[in-house]
Amino acid sequence: MHRTGELYGQYKTLEQQKETASLGMWVFLVQEILFFGGIFLAYTINRHQYPTAFGISGNMLDLNLGFANTVVLIASSFTMAMAVWSAQTSKKQWVALFLILTLLLGGVFLGVKVVEYKQKFDHHLIPGHSFDITYCSRMPAATCGLTETDHTKEKNEVDEGIKLEGGETALNAHAQLYFSLYFGMTGLHALHMVIGAGLLLWLIVEARKGRYDENYNTPVENVGLYWHFVDIVWIFLFPLLYLINRHLA
Amino acid sequence: MSGEIRVSENTHHVVSPRLYAVILGALLLGTFLTVQAAKIDLGRWNIVLAMLIATIKMSLVILFFMHGKYSPKRTQLVIIAGFFWLAIMLGLTMADYTTRHPEPSRTANPPAIEIHRA
Numbered sequence: 001m002h003r004t005g006e007l008y009g010q011y012k013t014l015e016q017q018k019e020t021a022s023l024g025m026w027v028f029l030v031q032e033i034l035f036f037g038g039i040f041l042a043y044t045i046n047r048h049q050y051p052t053a054f055g056i057s058g059n060m061l062d063l064n065l066g067f068a069n070t071v072v073l074i075a076s077s078f079t080m081a082m083a084v085w086s087a088q089t090s091k092k093q094w095v096a097l098f099l100i101l102t103l104l105l106g107g108v109f110l111g112v113k114v115v116e117y118k119q120k121f122d123h124h125l126i127p128g129h130s131f132d133i134t135y136c137s138r139m140p141a142a143t144c145g146l147t148e149t150d151h152t153k154e155k156n157e158v159d160e161g162i163k164l165e166g167g168e169t170a171l172n173a174h175a176q177l178y179f180s181l182y183f184g185m186t187g188l189h190a191l192h193m194v195i196g197a198g199l200l201l202w203l204i205v206e207a208r209k210g211r212y213d214e215n216y217n218t219p220v221e222n223v224g225l226y227w228h229f230v231d232i233v234w235i236f237l238f239p240l241l242y243l244i245n246r247h248l249a
Numbered sequence: 250m251s252g253e254i255r256v257s258e259n260t261h262h263v264v265s266p267r268l269y270a271v272i273l274g275a276l277l278l279g280t281f282l283t284v285q286a287a288k289i290d291l292g293r294w295n296i297v298l299a300m301l302i303a304t305i306k307m308s309l310v311i312l313f314f315m316h317g318k319y320s321p322k323r324t325q326l327v328i329i330a331g332f333f334w335l336a337i338m339l340g341l342t343m344a345d346y347t348t349r350h351p352e353p354s355r356t357a358n359p360p361a362i363e364i365h366r367a
Contacts, residue, residue: 023324030331037335044339045346063284070280078273081264081314088263221316228314235306238280239299243287247295 005216018218025222029229036233039188043181043240052164053174055245056133056157057182060125062116066242069112070234076105077231084224087207087217095220096207102227103200106193113190117183125179133175134158134168157248182241189237192230199223262319272313279306 011017047054083098120126123144124135136144137158141151158171165171203223206212212220283302291298312318317328 019321019324022320023327026324026327026331030327030334033331033335034338037338041339041342044343048343048346067280067284071277074273074276074280077276077310077314078269081269081272082266085263085266085269225315228310231314232307232310235310236300236303239283239287239303243283243299244296246287247290 005218021218021222022225025225029225032229036188039181039185040236040240043185046177046181047244050165050174050177052161053133053171054178055248056161056171057125057175057178058241058243058245059157059248060123060133060136060154061182061242062119063242063246065112065116066238069109070238072105072109072112073231073234076102076109077228079105080224080227083203083207084217084221087212087220088214090213092207092210092213095212096204099200099204099207099220103197103204106197106200110190110193110197113186120179120183127176127180127183131172131176131179133161133172185237185241189230189233192233196223196227196230199226262316264313264316264319268313272309275309276306279309 005014007014008017011020079098079101083095083102086092086094086098124130124132136146137151137155141148144151146154161171162168165174200223203212203220206219279302283299286298286302287295289295311328317325320328
């Protein structure tokens with residue numbers, strides 16, 4: 001990426017140069033759409049195949065944390081958009097401020113994700129040898145921090161699931177498919193966030209030198225596009241992973 | 250083609266903070282609505298409604314936060330083409346998976362190999 005905002009020889013105007021950078025970023029994002037699209041497809045096919053196991057598994061995610069994280073990520077998209085606006089209008093000290101806010105909100109998102117992953121670990125929901133979808137329903141309600149009502153609901157759901165799937169082994173097998181996809185999808189999303197955080201750090205350092213203004217802000221805009229894209233992925237992950245079968249809970 | 254050299258690259262549309270705030274509000278409202286809607290039993294329409302709200306939220310992000318509405322036509326074409334290809338991938342694959350016969354039992358869940366032999 002050119003870092004000065006000077007006109008390079010192969011372009012006629014700065015506008016053309018900037019549009020080229022923007023177009024290139026979009027081509028990259030289209031590739032990302034198809035990359036995530038393939039994983040969403042794998043999820044859809046498996047959900048279609050094993051609706052019972054996927055429904056029960058999805059209801060074991062923490063809805064409050066998922067909702068809070070969605071709000072945090074949307075807010076970070078807003079601060080990112082404001083960083084771009086600050087650059088476009090040459091409010092140089094605001095650029096760094098909004099970028100730092102975006103980075104902080106991204107950090108909160110990843111922190112909440114860590115708490116959620118830890119919860120799944122404690123609840124025996126990591127695919128592998130000790131996976132046990134019935135763990136929380138077999139243990140006393142307090143073990144998984146459930147209220148008595150929620151605990152009873154979960155127990156009924158799991159019992160129903162064992163019946164529908166034709167045994168505990170089958171339910172556990174298909175629930176592991178769900179959680180493999182859950183960790184794969186949220187993990188890849190989180191990896192994108194970590195990369196985004198690295199890009200934000202770089203932008204913050206540059207912005208503090210007063211590099212970005214109305215004449216040159218391509219890096220801020222393009223990292224902004226990337227950040228918004230990561231937000232969009234979560235906008236779909238949240239309902240698909242957390243919400244679909246809530247009405248049955 | 251007049252050979253004119255612009256001194257600034259700032260010829261792009263600048264979206265006002267007020268509009269950004271409105272979009273932020275709409276996105277938060279959508280998030281709230283999708284959680285509330287998920288708690289109501291709409292049968293198979295739960296997933297449809299959830300995806301509809303997510304698609305609207307995505308459109309708002311692309312059009313305004315990502316300046317899709319103000320981008321050159323060429324860039325807009327790339328965006329639309331991306332979703333067109335995504336639709337092909339999702340649509341044709343699901344058309345295949347949902348219409349294979351004999352339809353494998355949803356409850357008995359035979360091993361995957363059985364499905365492909367059909």
